[in-house]
Amino acid sequence: MTDLIRSWVESANAPDTDFPLNNLPYGVFSTNGSDPRCGVAIGDQILDLARMEADGLLTCDGALQTGRWNAFMAQGKAAWAALRANLTDMLAEGSGREAALRGYLVAQSDAVLHMPFDVTEYTDFYAGRHHAFNVGTMFRGPENALPPNWLHIPIGYNGRASSVVVSGTPVTRPNGQLKGPNDDAPRFGPSQRFDIELEMGAIVGQPSNGPISVAEAFDNIFGYVLLNDWSARDIQAWEYQPLGPFQAKATATTISPWIVTAAALEPFRTSTPEREKTLLPYLAEPAPMLYDIALEVGLTPKGGSETILSRTNYREMYYSAAQQLAHHTSSGCPMRVGDLLGSGTISGPTKDSRGSLLELSWGGKEPLTLDTGETRSFIEDHDTLALRGAALGEGYRIGFGPCTGELLPARKLEG
């Protein structure tokens, strides 16, 4: 475990900041309606990398002028390492660059954050064992909870990239086909069981055009975000057989605004769990490729205070993002820069570490009581949901910034 690297940006040395110099997460911001610009978070500030590149203080072949991180990711690992080393040097306490760079700092409180990269395609996995067991138990009973393939395959399905939005974007409750088990026919109306899924998102930073190993997959992942895979459980229950979730998952997926790089998370690598079934060789991890990242979910009713619904950790996953990406390519599927892989819901072993309301309220049978005294089985209109996460070092944290969204009421139907 490394120590805090002190910066001349004083707020970056506070033990509770998400963004010490050890982190250096990449985002896209604007101020006063400007064009979106590439920047890096440091303490409570953003260093305006786009303007630095334009002024000749950084050289990234114009990648930082694009208002997205895709072009920089495409430059590859040497470029990733060089920029990180350069920024670490420039921002370190005693670097002597303070006078030159002070004018490139923008207060985060003055900035609007945008999507940090264009999502090329989005894949969502189902790779948390406690989540799969909980959901399987509700739907099929505990004996058949885990599907037979689950211990062998990081089960995944393709999601909808066009629906991925940045933290802070409101989400409109979807309408869809609903049919309860005792209804004669489906009806079309607002989802009554709208839910979150607490996940991590891994961002593919290098392309591949055929099967790659787990080690190659690990190297191709640029960084991570928090990811809330909003889910309409009632739409899903009626639509998902036989080809999987579709409109239940297409309303929105929210990501946190800062890409925390794999480099920043390096000190926090940890192993996937011991396995009762040995994985096929193409999925074996040559080294620890999961990360120890503390996670929590909070719910804030309109005008109320926040209740923390769950606390869990990314290390609960059964498969790492590197294993998921290697599996994703096993058929020859090409991967591209900007592909986003959702980890699957990250539930821990205890009730207070479950990563969805479906599990927390056990399908609505055990409503949660909020700190305000209200109860919740699923999300109510104008609830704001927030995911937070950080890898916890000695005297510092590698944080992600919040991943939030308010649920707006469903669109009115005609007629």
Add this chain to the structure above:
Amino acid sequence: MTDLIRSWVESANAPDTDFPLNNLPYGVFSTNGSDPRCGVAIGDQILDLARMEADGLLTCDGALQTGRWNAFMAQGKAAWAALRANLTDMLAEGSGREAALRGYLVAQSDAVLHMPFDVTEYTDFYAGRHHAFNVGTMFRGPENALPPNWLHIPIGYNGRASSVVVSGTPVTRPNGQLKGPNDDAPRFGPSQRFDIELEMGAIVGQPSNGPISVAEAFDNIFGYVLLNDWSARDIQAWEYQPLGPFQAKATATTISPWIVTAAALEPFRTSTPEREKTLLPYLAEPAPMLYDIALEVGLTPKGGSETILSRTNYREMYYSAAQQLAHHTSSGCPMRVGDLLGSGTISGPTKDSRGSLLELSWGGKEPLTLDTGETRSFIEDHDTLALRGAALGEGYRIGFGPCTGELLPARKLEG
């Protein structure tokens, strides 16, 4: 039904050409290693629209200089209609433009065809009733063949846009996890049940950012291609529960190279079938939105002659592309220019009209005999599969050009 519109390009007046003046399908081509250029097929020629625009003979705001049709599609219906009317005038017999345009014609035999558009996202449906019934019967018996939701929802799932390739691209047999019902554990190896799916692809030409009606969806579809959704049945059988197909469908999806516009298909509109279950209002078709398009599949073993495996028609679909697109947006899912929607496998009611080898060989139990005397249950290495299709008018046809691919042997595994 309209008549043949005669052109001064003589080959466009032949009754067996796929590309009479009535068609005017858009593609992307190169000659002698040139950059890919936008063009339109006419008889056995391609009119080089990129060079015409560069020379000032057409005005499309530079969209034809991009080597893809996405930018032109984004210009919208008025631009679509204007270019079609302009090309129809210029290429018509007696237009007086022959001398000026003759130099912009390129023989198709001298051209290489490329992807006609960038596939933004790819969605595959399961909306052919005979196919769903056949597959359901094999997997679950005839009583449970159609899932309960099937008559109410155009069932779809998200596919992998990065795997879509243009006709003529070889396809490598995938490796994947395989586990037979009597195997103790899965193994990793080449798919033994690699298959085709005969489909039509609808191309979204206008964006939407929320639910749209079936009528709006119809208006947003720019055109159609033939689509072969290559499928590894054995990989699918082991992976697809509970979240649907993933690596079984990610090796490749091949499309025909010419975008046949909805405008060209207008005379061939036909209704989806009578329904035993009334659709919910959001899926009701205000007018016929399916098309009468004759389709066939041929298989050519290496060095052998082609056997036609199946003849069917797009009018067999239970849901039109407009219904599928409207459903796709029902949750609020944003759609973008270049989204590709696969119809689902188009099987007819008879054995010789089935759209997949899975159905034609009834899961391998009834191997097909080719004209060469060989038999096939699934695709063998170096077989070339070809889809063809055309809407048949009086004395002319609106053809798609072939959609072909040769299956190459699987990659060797290490160790």
